[in-house]
Amino acid sequence: MKVAGVDIGAGTAKAVIFDDDKIFHTIHPINDTWKVEAESILASALKKANLERRDLECVVVTGLVDDWEGADDYLSDVSCAANAAVHYFPSARTVIDMGAESSVVIRCDEDGIVTDYRANQKCGSGSGLFFDVIAGALELDILKIGEISLKSDKKIVMNSTCAVFAESEVVSLIHMGEKREDILMAVFDSVAEKTQALLRAIKLKEDVVFMGGVARNQGMLKAITDTFGVSVSVPENPDVAIALGAAIEAGELV
């Protein structure tokens, strides 16, 4: 069976192809309109898999575009996340998905069916973009902030959740002489606390899976693990997990 899932996120486009038992995935940043990016990410995944579009029996798209003509069907990113979580970890019952703009907590059953979820739709704190702002204020590479934060040995409490306010707070913490690793961990702790508030509404049930691009951040993973007091699993390629969930759906449709 040959199927594909395409995920158009706010920061990156992702595609996953199932070619029988082989899995191919691609990811690239969004530079063009969402539909153009959907075409091009699928094309690059096809190239990697050495397949043609006509070889694919079904393509499911998820994320920001629900009307892309290149797909056979659309499935919400929430459903895709649950699909992927149970695929990676069959015992998964709670999913935390943090992407460039999203911060979603999901409860699902053993079949990967969503039973409840809460999304942070109005506020960007906790999303990848928020971490971009913080990394910018600290003049650090976004890909390094997780690792740096693990050196933290002092607890600081952040007062602001809004990205704009937090940016100023971070600048004043720097001027107060606080170390950047401690500031970063304070930011991650504040995001973990916000996520915990979302989780309270859906009642956390183990096992917990953390996915989305932010799940690559080791510091955020530590903050979540410490705040929730449970162990948290992260799939191998957390940023393409949603696209993989879309590919699973495509397989089921076939």
Add this chain to the structure above:
Amino acid sequence: MITAGIDIGSMTANVVIMSFDNGEDKGTIMSDAIIPTGADSAGTAQKVIDKALKRTDLEFDDIEYIISTGYGRVIVPFADKNITEISCHAKGAHWVFSSARTVVDMGGQDCKVVTCDDTGKVTSFVMNDKCAAGAGRSMEVMARLVGVPLESVGELSHQFVDKPADITSTCVLFARSEVMELLRNGVNKKDILAGACEALVSRVISLMGRSQMEKDLIISGGIAKNSGITKRIEKRLNLEAKIPPEPQIIGALGAAVFAKDTFLKVKG
């Protein structure tokens, strides 16, 4: 009598130096200065007051009483006293326009709606304190995104070609991505700026809805220089707002007037 008010905001630091004949008079503004707030608050405070002094024949020691205000008011080493910006904005607006009853002050990070009585005393206030949506920062972000100077946003926003673009996100971070996608889809920059102004004005109007707004309405803060915002507020509320000649110094001005009152009291 010479007094000064110094307002250390999140984006700019402002000073007003005033002179009074005896304290019974209204007083006059001798000098004012605006500089960006630097990382070092105490240093910024010194720099901005030095800049204002340079425009006069005065020395620092000639100033008899100094009151600080704004978010950095506690870190001004030479201030004799500090007062919240809420009180100072009402006082300053009332000094400029005695008919002032509501002051909308829009700065870089916050938006405050202050109502006052006929003496400039605060009667109520509301502000956005958890989220920057509705504050001036979003205008900076949008200006940079579409590639125009911040000062031209207002004018360009009135020249929209088709219609103001629909920008639905509350959060500045999300609105930024939303606008990036609009730009990629070829939406006109002026339509985007018009849409961004409309969105910001909607937030301000809803904040005003929570206050006991009365006429006359004064708009102050950096955003008062943006006609894309002020004209739209006037249109939505169907009234004419009053805008001070230098809207960014209203907090510092109020602090300088308070400095006169306090100094007279202290001196007995």
